[in-house]
Structure formats: C-alpha cells, structure tokens
Amino acid sequence: MMIVDLIDEVDFKEKLIALGAPVTQEQNLLEVQTTVLSWLKAYPEQTPFVKDLCMEMQKDTTTVLPEVSSVIAAFA
Known part of the structure; x- marks a missing residue:
C-alpha cells in the first residue's frame, strides 16, 4: 500500500487560515x-x-x- 500526502481544498484553506489569511472554509x-x-x-x-x-x-512527496x-x- 502506498501512502501519499494529499493536499485538497480543505487542507489548503486550513493552512492559509493558520497563517492568518482572512479566508474561511465556506x-x-x-x-x-x-x-x-x-x-x-x-x-x-x-x-x-x-x-x-x-x-x-509542492514537494515531490505531496x-x-x-x-x-x-x-x-497565482501566488507565485
């Protein structure tokens, strides 16, 4: 079984919120x-x-x- 780190929309928003960005899950x-x-x-x-x-x-393992x-x- 291969385990892969997956970044989806929910994870992405959570990470931005943790940085203090004024975004919501909605x-x-x-x-x-x-x-x-x-x-x-x-x-x-x-x-x-x-x-x-x-x-x-964007790491190779993600x-x-x-x-x-x-x-x-768009943020680059």
Missing part, C-alpha cells in the same frame, strides 16, 4: 485566491510566508489537487 477556491491576493497587497510582509507554504505543498495547484500558481 469560500470557494476562486474567492480564496481573490481574498489572499488582496490580503497580500494590503500586508506584503505576509508574502514570504505564503510563498513558503506553497513551496512546502500530491496537490489540480484546482488547488492553480490557486498556488
């Missing part, structure tokens, strides 16, 4: 993307933390769902 991914980009514009000092989170989620990957790409 938001869809497009809303999350818009909210985080606005937040980063208002608080640019948070950008390195979001980028580090995105890099961590599988990121395609819809989450497209939002991560």
Whole structure:
C-alpha cells in the first residue's frame, strides 16, 4: 500500500487560515485566491510566508489537487 500526502481544498484553506489569511472554509477556491491576493497587497510582509507554504505543498512527496495547484500558481 502506498501512502501519499494529499493536499485538497480543505487542507489548503486550513493552512492559509493558520497563517492568518482572512479566508474561511465556506469560500470557494476562486474567492480564496481573490481574498489572499488582496490580503497580500494590503500586508506584503505576509508574502514570504505564503510563498513558503506553497513551496512546502509542492514537494515531490505531496500530491496537490489540480484546482488547488492553480490557486498556488497565482501566488507565485
């Protein structure tokens, strides 16, 4: 049996919330993307933390769902 780390929409939102991003679980991914980009514009000092989170989620040992990957790409 192969065990894979999987990042889905819920995990992604939880990680952003843990960073202090003003997102909720109720938001869809497009809303999350818009909210985080606005937040980063208002608080640019948070950008390195979001980028580090995105890099961590894109490790070779982690599988990121395609819809989450497209939002991560918007933060790059």
